[in-house]
Amino acid sequence: MDSKTIGKSTQSVWGGEGFDGKYIATPVVRSVAFAYDDVDRWEAVAVGEQKGHIYSRNTNPTVAVLEEKIRLLEGGEAATSFATGMGAISNTLFTLLKPGSRVVSIKDTYGGTSKLFLDFLPIRGVKVALYDTTDLDGLEACILQGCDVVYLESPTNPTLKVVDLSRLSIAARKVGALVVVDNTFATPINQNPLALGADLVLHSATKFLCGHSDAMGGLLTGRADLVKQVFEYREITGASLQADAAYLIERGMKTLALRIERQNSNAQKIAMYLQNHPKVADVFYPGLPTHPGHELAKQQMSGFGGMLSFTLDGTFEKVKKLLSKLTYSHMAASLGSVGTLVGPPRTTSHVELTDAQRAALGIPEALIRFSVGIENVEDLIADVDEALAKI
Template sequence: MDWDRERAGHLGTLAVWAGEEEARWQGATQVPVVLSVGYGYFDVDAWYEVALGQRPGHIYSRNTNPTVAAFEEKVRVLEGAEAATSFSTGMAAISSTLYTLLAPGDRLVSVKDTYGGTNKLFLEFLPRIGIEAVLCNTSDHEEIEREVAKGCRVLYLETPTNPTLKVLDIARLAEAGHRVGAVVVVDNTFATPINQNPLALGADLVVHSATKFLGGHADALGGVVCGRADLVKGIYHYREINGAALEAMSAYLLLRGMKTLALRIQRQNENAFRIARFLQDHPLVEVVYYPGLETHEQYAVARRQMRGFGGVLSFALKGGFEAARALLPQLRRAHRAANLGAVETTVGVPRTTSHVESTAEERRAMGIPEGLVRYSVGIEDVDDLIADLEQALVKVQQSVG
């Protein structure tokens, strides 16, 4: 089946079927977990051709693996990409992409409130090797365009952002990046290919922490990059030499999770919107960050480039961090953990989750309040989640005044 031709309008079907047909074995209906490290060949010339990529096959699982290849193909099709390659974690995908594309003396333009690990690359690791990282105010597209116009090798975007759910206009900024010859990279973890396809909006590469919504069950680490074939080829080469390979069992779990991706995202979109509305009207809540709300600063952009607004929201309570500290232990239907995108609701504050590596000063510079609560909505009955938040907020009101 040519799933690229079947792609338009059938993402739920692709999430179930794409990438799996050639990877099955002896009539099995599921992709097998291939745990072999090496792959044998009687003919040395055939072995050599496989090693050079001149014919299909595998030689060593740090390079390629049948189970991993099926996962990569599923993501490639869902994102409408030319090629994809995978990694052991989302941060391995992000860092490998940047280290492949950038060299000493290069300039990168991005925004201030990216995920904490990504921000550390910009502030700490890239400058060590002579790469300039310019971080702009996330909501100021004019500032981003001015910095891009000065020249850059990479324009790195994350939308919606983690954890403040800001939205960047991908088409507008990709056009600005391409005017100066930049490679435009978009972290699509929060949106997923069900809600948003950055490549169709002009991006060159898309990265995912597959650990989150793609897998959806909080039981497998992984990352993936997809996009232009020439760029992905270089990133794959960096990964095969540096070794941050996705292992077969994790690839299998991610594949299994992705079969329900469209169903999960639909439910999480609906749940998050209902919960955002509830919180918006609560007297203890100071502000809610969710791109599906009409009050969101970039609501018009989100409506234009997203099919759904995602399963993550964040909110700040009146009373700041002490109120947030009081709230979390009272929640009965949420894991207090450093993860998101799972079928179970997960909650935390940035200083223990997304930006645990950052200092309080760095979080402040990124516009992240210490009392912000990040709430990753699961697939539970939304009325139960709202009731849980309501009872917890009542207890907070009683405890903090």
């Protein structure tokens, strides 16, 4: 059967694992090196003329299953992996950008990514242009001025803005720029940036892909020539994904489609509840008809995701009070888990930035990021309702 016609849930379960009947669960291969009986065969594998594994910093059988799974789910030509999501982001940007290069991105990116744009890339001589995420015309014009890479994130972390990936990819192609999209929030179940014109798509696999908050990793897929370049950079910098983590992420991905379906539904209902609460000032969720990016999200996404955020009608002190009174929503600096996780940007997505930097990026201090889990939504809403009543 053509892999392009297979459903996302089937790909999540069986993608990359083969159908030779040897294994139902992917084996964890912890061996650092792989032995050969023949030097010629060993050399052929080492130089890429034949398939195989030499050393686990480079490739590993367990990791290869995970890489093939994300390749299939995103529709890429090739894939590679990293020890963390930031490993995927930083290795990709450091591979594609050199002194004198220009990268155009949006102001609303994950805090670690923003740190790269604000501090680490400029000192390497890379020209960085961060543009207002909501000004599509201006962002397009900024790209058309000329650049080497366009880096996008949609929906954005933590304010859930939606970026027109197709339009900006067309603009990037006009100036010969590469388009890289962080698809962590949407997941390949809800959105496929490669089909919208991107060249590369990456994930913090620690989040929704793993889904259980027990393993860290990053994944990249897209054009084979670009993936190969990033792989070669990662091979030397050593940000390799370990087999045990790859196994846990791959096992988590077997239920990805089911989890995302539930999280989409739960987040929609919670967003609708919050929107009507008198103590809530704003709700940011692309599934709401009142969201500025709602129509665009309907065009480029098949689901609105399990992430939302909201602001209280008050100060950060009120945020702290609310969070401390929640029972089923746990305070933690992560997202995408089966359990609901909450927190403000200053301790989660943008902890690396200063108060001034967060303000410059338009992130309200009274914002609460809400990563919706798979619990019964009635319990989650009742929990939030009870906490709001106490502040």
